[in-house]
Amino acid sequence: MVKNTRKKQLHVSTLQDVARDAKVSTATVSRCLNSPNQVAEATRTRVMEAVSRLEYTPNFGAKAMAENRTFTIGAIIPTMENAVFARGLQAFQDTLHKRGYTLLVASSSYSSDLEQEQMRTLISRGVDGLLLIGHDRHASALQYLEKRNIPTLVTWAYEPAAALPSIGFDNYAAMQSLADRVFQLGHKNIGMISAQIKSNDRARARVLAVQDMMTNNGLDKAHLKLIETEYDIEKGAIAFETLIKNSDPPTMIFCGNDVLAVGAIRSAHKLGLNVPKDVSITGFDDIELAKIVIPELTTVHVPHQEMGNKAAVALVDMVENKSSPLLKPLEAIVKFRNSLAAV
Numbered sequence: 001m002v003k004n005t006r007k008k009q010l011h012v013s014t015l016q017d018v019a020r021d022a023k024v025s026t027a028t029v030s031r032c033l034n035s036p037n038q039v040a041e042a043t044r045t046r047v048m049e050a051v052s053r054l055e056y057t058p059n060f061g062a063k064a065m066a067e068n069r070t071f072t073i074g075a076i077i078p079t080m081e082n083a084v085f086a087r088g089l090q091a092f093q094d095t096l097h098k099r100g101y102t103l104l105v106a107s108s109s110y111s112s113d114l115e116q117e118q119m120r121t122l123i124s125r126g127v128d129g130l131l132l133i134g135h136d137r138h139a140s141a142l143q144y145l146e147k148r149n150i151p152t153l154v155t156w157a158y159e160p161a162a163a164l165p166s167i168g169f170d171n172y173a174a175m176q177s178l179a180d181r182v183f184q185l186g187h188k189n190i191g192m193i194s195a196q197i198k199s200n201d202r203a204r205a206r207v208l209a210v211q212d213m214m215t216n217n218g219l220d221k222a223h224l225k226l227i228e229t230e231y232d233i234e235k236g237a238i239a240f241e242t243l244i245k246n247s248d249p250p251t252m253i254f255c256g257n258d259v260l261a262v263g264a265i266r267s268a269h270k271l272g273l274n275v276p277k278d279v280s281i282t283g284f285d286d287i288e289l290a291k292i293v294i295p296e297l298t299t300v301h302v303p304h305q306e307m308g309n310k311a312a313v314a315l316v317d318m319v320e321n322k323s324s325p326l327l328k329p330l331e332a333i334v335k336f337r338n339s340l341a342a343v
Helices: 015-022 026-034 041-054 060-067 083-098 112-124 139-148 171-184 201-216 233-244 258-270 304-321
Strands: 072-077 102-107 129-133 152-155 190-195 225-229 252-255 280-282 299-301 333-335
Touching: 015 026, 015 041, 026 041, 072 083, 072 112, 072 304, 083 102, 083 304, 102 112, 112 129, 112 139, 129 304, 152 304, 171 201, 171 252, 171 280, 171 299, 171 333, 190 201, 190 233, 190 258, 225 233, 233 252, 233 258, 252 258, 258 280
Parallel strands: 072 102, 072 129, 129 152, 190 225, 190 252, 252 280
Antiparallel strands: 299 333
């Protein structure tokens, strides 16, 4: 006797199965999945419970063909290692999910060439729109996006005159607010640890704000002790040690982000220096580390959650309605804590 070794085919739940289970029409199930805001909450809850119970997976391929969209958004961020990008991207994804979109993420490692390669990859995979960080990129990248008519939005920067629309904050104005306060506290011998300013408009704007503060207050901006390095705790520590061992060490060191600032504070402790009694240190971003490090870090709070939410809403509207987003800068606020003091 020959045994039948073929496995019994498992039933895959369909839209009709969900409709029967939830006791609604298939049209209602579709609305719950594609336009949940158009369905009463009680009905939506019942349908989504059925979807979960039956492990139903919508056929988005058919939906994409019918609507000429993949309901996928691509995002290219400079690095996966900075917590502030992760927080902003989480808010972006949460809002996209509510609108029925999936997020694909790539990292450029702060390389314009790699970013352009990631653009081509994401577009080849059919993304409906792109989220990019900052405005600095090759003209060829902008031409590529324009030729393919891909809705593209920039965040983490705000520049109304730029080629691409943006929803973000003014990096220059945010750092200027902090720099003005630093001068009021009597600091005139100033150092700064920044990311590489070439091809990084956010870092460049922050450095320029400090330089302009010096010029506006009668100081020679050429005397700014500036070190450009990678956004890394250890790199921040090394840069701090270089600055503080200068024959005329600064009393104040601006850091381009909180990661560099934490490295600088750690280095100060190792060298037996008191922050802020011996040297003041500030950051930028206001990530969780800023409140954990001792002393707590004076920094600029980036509105990452608001930025992510608003960017998602704007980009989906650009995709679905071919509309331009309302350009309005978000507010980045200085958080004064214990790492900054008067001379």
